[in-house]
Amino acid sequence: MSNATVTGPRPGQKFAPWEDSSAKPLAEFRSVAKRFGDFTAISDFSLKIYEREFFALLGPSGCGKSTVMRMLAGFETPSAGEILLGNQNIVPVEPHERPVNMMFQSYALFPHLTVEDNIAFGLRRMKMPKVQIEQRVSEMLALVQMDKFRRRRPHQISGGQKQRVALARSLARRPKLLLLDEPMAALDKKLRRETQLELVDIQCRLGTTFIIVTHDQEEAMTVASRIAVMDHGKLVQVATPLETYENPANRHVAEFVGDTNIFPGTIEPAGQGMCRLRDDASGCSFLATQSKPFVAGKRYFLNIRPEKMEMTAGHPQDGDNCIEGRVLDIAYLGNLSTYYVDIGQPKPLLVQMTNSQRVQSGHFSYNDQVWVSWHPNDGLLLDC
Ligand SMILES: Nc1ncnc2c1ncn2[C@@H]1O[C@H](COP(=O)(O)OP(=O)(O)OP(=O)(O)O)[C@@H](O)[C@H]1O
Secondary structure: OOOOOOOOOOOOOOOOHHHOOOOOOOEEEEEEEEEEOOEEEEEEEEEEEOOOOEEEEEOOOOOOHHHHHHHHHOOOOOOEEEEEEOOEEOOOOOHHHOOEEEEOOOOOOOOOOOHHHHHHHHHHHOOOOHHHHHHHHHHHHHHOOOHHHOOOOHHHOOHHHHHHHHHHHHHHOOOOEEEEEOOOOOOOHHHHHHHHHHHHHHHHHHOOEEEEEEOOHHHHHHHOOEEEEEEOOEEEEEEOHHHHHHOOOOHHHHHHOOOOEEEEEEEEEEEOOEEEEEEOOOOOEEEEEOOOOOOOOOEEEEEEOHHHOEEEOOOOOOOOOEEEEEEEEEEEOOOEEEEEEEOOOOOOEEEEEEOOOOOOOOOOOOOOEEEEEOOHHHOEEEEO
């Protein structure tokens, strides 16, 4: 790629400043709240983001992601709490005086300016000497691989290329923090995938801290070092993508980050670090590994991801966690298929199987009677 300064962590290098109690965050929200009239959009929001992180804010529409970003950029003022950048409370600092830049979903490129003039725009406004501007613009064009298109105007380049120019323009002033608000919303799925990986590469090369807002959980999982899952203006979980998926803090996270199956029920001890959940709906009892202390008789959710389920035509050998059903629907996705299995409850079970052979032998079809089973280690108990 480009010859821009390389400062970020290299692949394979462990990067987890949040695990280091002596590490100083780059940005910090301290008990921040934001009210619009009598509506509370953000409450009790405390979060630390570290230098060189690619941090994702994830959550359903209206949960407050953009409001958090807008407060960091300075377009909204918190109703309570502090926002620190380095050691400075930036709440009183004007947006243009913050070392923060925001790249908008619309890219907001100037249509009458060429690619290079779009990138140079902010540098000219800050009165950077001409030679340095030229140097910086060339560096940015190389970084996003747009050198060949430097003299074109926005209407003469594709959507993906516009996105790169917008990124180059946002990075040209070398902000400490780059905020990306749904930066790939306008791109088709394939280009989006490629762009996500390019973005990670660029972020890694520059070592700039990125915060991205998205409601696409796959995107957050692909790009982020950590993900903050929000719900109704509050943080529900802040964790690595792996932790968020495999150890969701509650049902909201489990259901928002990927597909899942949830059985609500009460719990009884089963010895040897195991417990049994009696499923409310079917009356079946399922064995689960006890990952944390639980209260017998209390209600919990048993959460099992679709790819951890197995589907067989006959009753499985080990009959602890199995349930009989009928294939209701099949979503064929090429590399894998999702089976919707009717188990006589309002919600069908989701079972995912990889299509590892071009012609699958013994694959399932609509209306097939099947058994769905899973290993006790693969079910996670969540508080109700
Ligand atoms: N200026 C405003 N005045 C009143 N309410 C607002 C204002 N800005 C945002 N809100 C409300 O605050 C809540 C959070 O909005 P926000 O735009 O931060 O959500 P979001 O998670 O970014 O949503 P989306 O994914 O749809 O963009 C919403 O209920 C929204 O209607």
